[in-house]
Amino acid sequence: xxxxxxxxxxxxxxxxxxxxxxxxxxxxxxxxxxxxxxxxxxxxxxxxxxxxxxxxxxxxxxxxxxxxxxxxxxxxxxxxxxxxxxxxxxxxxxxxxxxxxxxxxxxxxxxxxxxxxxxxxx
Numbered sequence: 001x002x003x004x005x006x007x008x009x010x011x012x013x014x015x016x017x018x019x020x021x022x023x024x025x026x027x028x029x030x031x032x033x034x035x036x037x038x039x040x041x042x043x044x045x046x047x048x049x050x051x052x053x054x055x056x057x058x059x060x061x062x063x064x065x066x067x068x069x070x071x072x073x074x075x076x077x078x079x080x081x082x083x084x085x086x087x088x089x090x091x092x093x094x095x096x097x098x099x100x101x102x103x104x105x106x107x108x109x110x111x112x113x114x115x116x117x118x119x120x121x122x
Contacts, residue, residue: 001052001068001076008073010043014053015070019063 003011013028014020020028026040044064047053052068079088086092094111097103103111 001050001073003047003050003052003068003073007043007047007052010040010047011052011066011068011070011073014064014066018065019056019058021061021063025064 009029010025013025016028022037022041022044025044026035026037029035030037030040044053048055048064053064053066055062055064057063082088082090082093086096
């Protein structure tokens with residue numbers, strides 16, 4: 001499922017806490033983005049049409065809950081990035097970041113630990 005960057009802000013709010021009313025979603029995302037109520041409601045409607053979220057009536061108010069799980073979204077986005085930029089290969093991605101930014105000692109330790117664990121499995 002293709003979610004735009006703007007729509008992902010709505011999803012983030014719902015992944016943190018749900019169900020939320022439209023007003024609660026507006027309060028969660030409008031301030032930092034500078035978005036108005038109409039913009040947020042348009043994004044909610046797009047997500048409803050894509051079946052990324054659903055609405056339900058609770059205590060007489062319409063509230064929204066995510067149908068798309070964050071882990072599934074992150075997996076799809078990560079795979080899309082790998083496919084588009086690195087021909088689906090992980091090693092060039094890691095090499096790119098290692099070459100273009102300074103890795104902190106903790107990051108290096110975590111990468112080594114991950115590689116050791118993968119070696120043990122293979």
